[in-house]
Amino acid sequence: MGSLHKWEMWAYFLFWIGGTIYGVLRVFITSFNVTNRVMDGLDLGTWPFGKYKDNGDTEWMLWVHLFGVRLLQSLLGHFVVARICELPFLGLVQYRFHAC
Numbered sequence: 319m320g321s322l323h324k325w326e327m328w329a330y331f332l333f334w335i336g337g338t339i340y341g342v343l344r345v346f347i348t349s350f351n352v353t354n355r356v357m358d359g360l361d362l363g364t365w366p367f368g369k370y371k372d373n374g375d376t377e378w379m380l381w382v383h384l385f386g387v388r389l390l391q392s393l394l395g396h397f398v399v400a401r402i403c404e405l406p407f408l409g410l411v412q413y414r415f416h417a418c
Contacts, residue, residue, distance in 0.1 A: 322330075360370040385392045 357370070381389060381392075
């Protein structure tokens with residue numbers, strides 16, 4: 319088995335490092351460009367906690383403007399009504415999924 323010359327080993331190593339750095343930079347540049355395109359359709363929301371919101375998301379506007387600060391109470395009420403409707407003696411749910 320012959321071995322490669324020292325300069326040839328360094329050349330392969332530098333090509334490998336250069337290709338790796340180029341690939342990582344291309345991923346970062348593409349990610350940055352895609353992020354900027356996606357962020358064009360988003361506004362900085364004031365609720366919850368300043369997260370971004372979609373301009374075209376009508377459900378977001380419904381929940382935030384209709385229920386406002388009582389959103390947690392509304393979701394809790396929805397959960398309670400859903401649990402009441404699942405009670406077996408009401409007969410509203412015919413088929414239930416049992417994981418076990």
